[in-house]
Amino acid sequence: GESVGLHLPTLSVQEGDNSIINCAYSNSASDYFIWYKQESGKGPQFIIDIRSNMDKRQGQRVTVLLNKTVKHLSLQIAATQPGDSAVYFCADQGMDTGRRALTFGSGTRLQVQP
């Protein structure tokens, strides 16, 4: 069935290191992918997105990589800071199927050690 899932539930990194959060998806019709950050007690906050016609997109300190061959998505955070500590969700959308609602993965908790 359709699913968006994450490899690791918790990732612990040292402040200043780079973080890589991974996500696998199963719906080959998905053509739009988003990473959200959720801090404790708050709603998801958009970080970065990528369309299926791209394999890499960069933002401020963040990069999203998409590998459609293996249906894998990753979020790279450069020089991780304590404020990056949160749960990160990937989400997908299948425009070709007419499914506009986002399907979220189960989340990875990023813990940044000082």
Added chain:
Amino acid sequence: EPEVTQTPSHQVTQMGQEVILRCVPISNHLYFYWYRQILGQKVEFLVSFYNNEISEKSEIFDDQFSVERPDGSNFTLKIRSTKLEDSAMYFCASSLTSGSTGELFFGEGSRLTVL
């Protein structure tokens, strides 16, 4: 910066009672959504709303749920007869457009506790 606001932040109710969760989306947005998140789990889609009608809903959004945009600013989620398993954080979201150009902006959520 414009934001989605939700009320109440926390509601405690008895099983079988009706609950209305309220949301004020960003003013120029056209698409509205409700998602829920059971504690420790992923965010799940409930319903999307556009042009005063439901455009998409999930299997979670059964006959006990309804949405309404009673005026030009509020977007509400009603649960007619709450069940224990309805206990969750409910997030409202809005977007200017749909599809891959429609970044969703989420509110801070309404926590519903059903006893």
